[in-house]
Amino acid sequence: MPFNVLPSSKTNLILLGLTYFFYYGQLGVLVPYIGVFLDGRGYSSEQIGQILAYITVARIIGPNIWSVLANYCKPGLFIMRLGAILGFICTFLAYYFYGFWAVTLALGLMMMFWTAILPQLEVVAMDCCQGNAQGYANLRMWGSIGFIVLSIILGALLDVTSTEVILYAMTLVLFALFVMTCLITAPEHPIEHTDQSAHNKAQWQLARSTPFVLFILSALLLQFSFGPFYTFFALYTEDLGYTGTQTGWLIALAVIAEIGMFVVAGRLLQRYSLNSMLIISMMLTALRWYLLAYWAESAVLVVISQLLHAFSFGLTHCASISFIHRYFAKSFQAQGQAIYVSVAFGIGGAAGSYLSGVYWDQGAGAQFTFSLSMGIALLAGAILLFAKHPLLQSPAK
Template identity: 50%
Template sequence: MPLPKSAFSNSNLILLAITYLFYFGQFGVLMPYLGVFLDGRGFSSTEIGELFALITVARIAGPNLWAILADKSGRALRVLQLGALLTFATFSLVFYVDGFWALTFSLALMMMFWTAILPQIEGLTLNCVYGHASRYGRIRLWGSIGYILLTIFTGKMIDVFSSEAPIYVGALVLFSLFVTTLLLKAPKVEKNSSQASVSIWHKINTPVFYAFLLSVALLQLSFGAYYGFFALYLLDLDYSGQATGWLIAIGVLAEVIIFLQAGKLIKYFGVKWILVISILLTALRWYLLAVVANNPAILVFSQMLHAFSFGMTHAASMQFIHHYFGNRFQSQGQAIYLSVGFGIGGAVGGYGAGYFWQQGHGAEQTFTLAAITAVFSAISLLFVSSKRM
């Protein structure tokens, strides 16, 4: 593939797709299997939950610090490249350290730099496709493809080798991500001088944005059990590592399909109702995991709901943020979304899941509470006018 001569060229859009592939491919390595890795290192479910919570805290301050740097400097691509390099370097520490606090520190440090990446990728992509939802969806779906491929591959590597496999695969993926970012081109975004002295606070301090943040935080809180313990849950139910990888991949494959239709669905239903419907389907998904996860057919169906749990909620959220904040506050808007939703919500969800999990004995209770939390996430949006979203 020739190097891109323009940020809007097909080769640059392909590189953006590859960037998504490696970025979310790393999620396919770590999110399902970090618990398996830690379990192999002798961690209890409470310790795993605490570690997830502590490293997720890095997603609260991190995104905002990097976003301010990106917006003030106007060099979002350089921030993206620096974040990718430092993420790879700090993640590599896991090869040399052991024990709860040493691993927590290295992974939290990695997470701090990891938070620099996604807001810049999202903002860069939306600027390169002029905010067009359908074009964005076609590029973003490669993140889902990466998640599928790396999830299946890592599950197989765990079966063939050991629970240490995820860290070796993860290091390779992060290095590949860094190399890809070096090839990207960024469009020139003209600064609007009339907005130069305008604070982002007038965008944040509104009922509609508060409702959106509350919904995102509660939704990510509900994901705590899934991110921390889903793979362990399936292993406890006698599913193999490879079967676990395929089950996770089925969910993300459904996500890929829905991304292809995301633009049309958002245009037809609107951001608000896409979010409400998708979050309610997420609640159903968690309840099915709580009561009938030992039924393979129902388990496959619940995984297919990932199309809505993540695919549609993410696409709709990105559209809302892009249009709500505009170019002037794009990076900071993305950062607030990540730090509050994925940072605070994710940290509380990870800690709570570890507390209730009780080495697998509290699995049904944990997923039931997750379902209830998702219902409240949907309710928080019902009082927002559809025209405001």
């Protein structure tokens, strides 16, 4: 390690915050602007949806592979560093190849290596915060700041330069992320001399239990509902007459609201049950997609829809991470996080991207696509009514 810092020290927490900054800064490049990048290379909306669906499949496969490998590289820091540097290298493929499958492969490999980072980072962060929900929220807030900074900068750059700047940003941010992963320290845990196979079998049984399956299914549907927003929002606002800078600020506004939620999320989760917070957030997510479907011409209502991101992502994410951290044993938490990321963001994200590409029709199907998302978000909340488990029915400790 370049720096010998204690895991719970202020220095290490700052480094963890910066790691979140660049990890979600990369998301601030990908989520709002990958569709713009692909559109700039001449792909149709259906092709864009297909590419995003294919590369999102990496979020199904990747986290599970990396979580298994992390068992042999505890505490997972090596996996984080490997994922960051290989993701950085893979972006260069897109500099030289422009074909459909070549670009899909380049972005898919980058995504697969990038997925190595988050499950391990979440475990390290929760360990360094000693499981404290508010401490985690304070760290995770820096990821939101990174998302804001990168999305605003790119939005402004798109007004004065080509869409290829999005690719350059991916490369630079991934390299910065690699540097941060080389600096952080993770707590060391004593080796457990238990029957590991029996222990893992018990944990997998927990993962297959009805409450957890319903929780994951709900998370999957929620991410499914984000499909048209993640894939086409920047193109949608362009069609509505917004500039790149205005789009960047709209995207940033959502994440500013998310940061505000992270400030209070720990207190909300300690006062109210996780399930009630998740259900309320999913109902508000449905309202968000309704506003974008039927009132997108109103700048005020688009702003309100973006503010609802505080619930549709901020509160749902904090509640979900808190539940998984308490639900599984420490030795299985990386796998638990991987299941959540790969199923919800992987399967849900891929299906949402693909279906939104089918129905978007160069913007003509925007209203129907967001209406479909509204119904899916409502279904996600309804499913949680049947997820009965003490950890879901009670506040976070």
